[in-house]
Amino acid sequence: xxxxxxxxxxxxxxxxxxxxxxxxxxxxxxxxxxxxxxxxxxxxxxxxxxxxxxxxxxxxxxxxxxxxxxxxxxxxxxxxxxxxxxxxxxxxxxxxxxxxxxxxxxxxxxxxxxxxxxxxxxxxxxxxxxxxxxxxxxxxxxxxxxxxxxxxxxxxxxxxx
Amino acid sequence: xxxxxxxxxxxxxxxxxxxxxxxxxxxxxxxxxxxxxxxxxxxxxxxxxxxxxxxxxxxxxxxxxxxxxxxxxxxxxxxxxxxxxxxxxxxxxxxxxxxxxxxxxxxxxxxxxxxxxxxxxxxxxxxxxxxxxxxxxxxxxxxxxxxxxxxxxxxxxxxxxxxxxxxxxxxxxxxxxxx
Numbered sequence: 220x221x222x223x224x225x226x227x228x229x230x231x232x233x234x235x236x237x238x239x240x241x242x243x244x245x246x247x248x249x250x251x252x253x254x255x256x257x258x259x260x261x262x263x264x265x266x267x268x269x270x271x272x273x274x275x276x277x278x279x280x281x282x283x284x285x286x287x288x289x290x291x292x293x294x295x296x297x298x299x300x301x302x303x304x305x306x307x308x309x310x311x312x313x314x315x316x317x318x319x320x321x322x323x324x325x326x327x328x329x330x331x332x333x334x335x336x337x338x339x340x341x342x343x344x345x346x347x348x349x350x351x352x353x354x355x356x357x358x359x360x361x362x363x364x365x366x367x368x369x370x371x372x373x374x375x376x377x378x379x380x
Numbered sequence: 381x382x383x384x385x386x387x388x389x390x391x392x393x394x395x396x397x398x399x400x401x402x403x404x405x406x407x408x409x410x411x412x413x414x415x416x417x418x419x420x421x422x423x424x425x426x427x428x429x430x431x432x433x434x435x436x437x438x439x440x441x442x443x444x445x446x447x448x449x450x451x452x453x454x455x456x457x458x459x460x461x462x463x464x465x466x467x468x469x470x471x472x473x474x475x476x477x478x479x480x481x482x483x484x485x486x487x488x489x490x491x492x493x494x495x496x497x498x499x500x501x502x503x504x505x506x507x508x509x510x511x512x513x514x515x516x517x518x519x520x521x522x523x524x525x526x527x528x529x530x531x532x533x534x535x536x537x538x539x540x541x542x543x544x545x546x547x548x549x550x551x552x553x554x555x556x557x558x559x
Contacts, residue, residue: 303522307525310525328492328494329496330490342499349528349547350506355558
């Protein structure tokens with residue numbers, strides 16, 4: 220039950236404020252979503268990338284419904300300003316992410332921007348893109364205590380068998 | 381100098397006549413001796429603005445009323461007190477304890493941030509791949525409607541890359557780019 224909405228208190232508000240107005244904020248995020256769908260990996264200020272991630276993943280959820288769906292097509296039409304990307308969304312990204320239930324993007328922080336503002340930057344990419352990987356998954360070295368114990372256990376099991 | 385005294389009171393008229401006679405003869409010490417009196421037909425102007433006397437008097441009390449009292453330090457802060465304030469731990473720069481060595485290249489990196497050197501390498505390679513993609517597209521706003529795969533020198537497309545668009549890069553595959 221909302222008794223009052225104080226303008227200066229923002230407890231529980233999830234949406235960040237960007238740009239000049241709410242409409243400008245949506246335009247900013249829309250440009251970022253279009254760039255992500257086109258290039259599949261973009262660098263952006265950390266807060267904008269984080270905000271855009273939710274919108275991008277929901278757009279892919281809509282695209283998974285198929286391009287015959289009226290709502291999905293209207294969403295894609297609004298969110299992608301370059302209309303050739305609507306084809307890419309429905310024909311490339313939707314089949315790519317069909318087996319995944321969610322989390323189609325990866326968000327990683329990169330060193331602060333080189334310019335005067337030293338802004339906190341992040342790189343956001345769609346999973347399964349053809350570009351070189353940003354982070355190589357590292358396995359623990361064999362010399363760690365746990366790995367040595369597991370190796371011993373495996374050898375004992377093999378000898379017993 | 382012809383002076384017409386037309387006063388209705390005879391006493392006043394007599395007084396004025398006597399005063400004027402004394403002035404004429406120079407018996408009045410207040411006027412210049414022997415010279416003609418300064419009074420003559422002159423223009424009498426009623427103008428209080430020519431001699432503004434009241435404004436100076438009015439300014440002095442308003443100065444005292446319009447002053448604004450502001451805070452000011454009473455004593456000089458000694459260097460000991462200043463040092464205590466400036467060197468308080470809350471004002472010093474915090475030391476970072478989250479700096480590590482990147483296992484790939486050996487440069488320093490923060491634990492939650494990607495290594496700058498490795499990221500620059502990947503960014504450069506991505507830029508070259510994107511240039512090839514753009515050349516293949518042939519123009520703006522012509523995004524392909526099929527998946528893409530990047531092949532380096534001496535690599536053949538496998539059966540996994542059936543319906544995909546192939547981007548050739550004229551160099552050996554880098555060790556860190558594993559499919």
